[in-house]
Amino acid sequence: MLGLDLEQTLRPLKPAGDRRAHRSYGVTLTGDMAKYSWNIQGDALDVAVGNRVEFTIRNMSMMSHPMHLHGHKFQVVGVNSRAISGAVRDTVLLPTMSYVTIAFDADNPGHWPFHCHHLYHMASGMMTYVAYQA
Numbered sequence: 001m002l003g004l005d006l007e008q009t010l011r012p013l014k015p016a017g018d019r020r021a022h023r024s025y026g027v028t029l030t031g032d033m034a035k036y037s038w039n040i041q042g043d044a045l046d047v048a049v050g051n052r053v054e055f056t057i058r059n060m061s062m063m064s065h066p067m068h069l070h071g072h073k074f075q076v077v078g079v080n081s082r083a084i085s086g087a088v089r090d091t092v093l094l095p096t097m098s099y100v101t102i103a104f105d106a107d108n109p110g111h112w113p114f115h116c117h118h119l120y121h122m123a124s125g126m127m128t129y130v131a132y133q134a
């Protein structure tokens with residue numbers, strides 16, 4: 001349950017559809033156990049209404065992180081560089097040293113948090129925003 005084996009077997013009741021992504025973004029989860037400092041680094045997540053966007057999340061830290069996006073549901077479309085048509089969720093677990101790609105339609109304008117759902121990790125810095133361009 002703490003890896004991505006199960007995740008790769010899940011199939012959606014309603015897939016996000018086969019649109020090609022207009023934009024792909026990359027973010028990396030980093031951290032330091034001793035300092036209890038956690039971060040999310042990478043592309044600015046500036047999206048445009050109507051776009052299909054993909055985020056590839058790489059966990060380069062030594063803890064797992066359940067990553068949660070507000071305001072949208074996303075489909076898991078890649079696990080460790082393997083393309084899948086996976087579950088539709090609003091949170092996905094990133095085990096240590098794993099990659100997950102998620103896809104969603106930018107259909108809910110706003111300024112939406114994207115963060116680790118371990119609230120102590122979020123509070124120490126593992127949090128960013130999806131911002132819709134004007």
Ligand SMILES: [Cu+2]
Nearest residue numbers: 065116118121
């Ligand atoms: Cu975390």
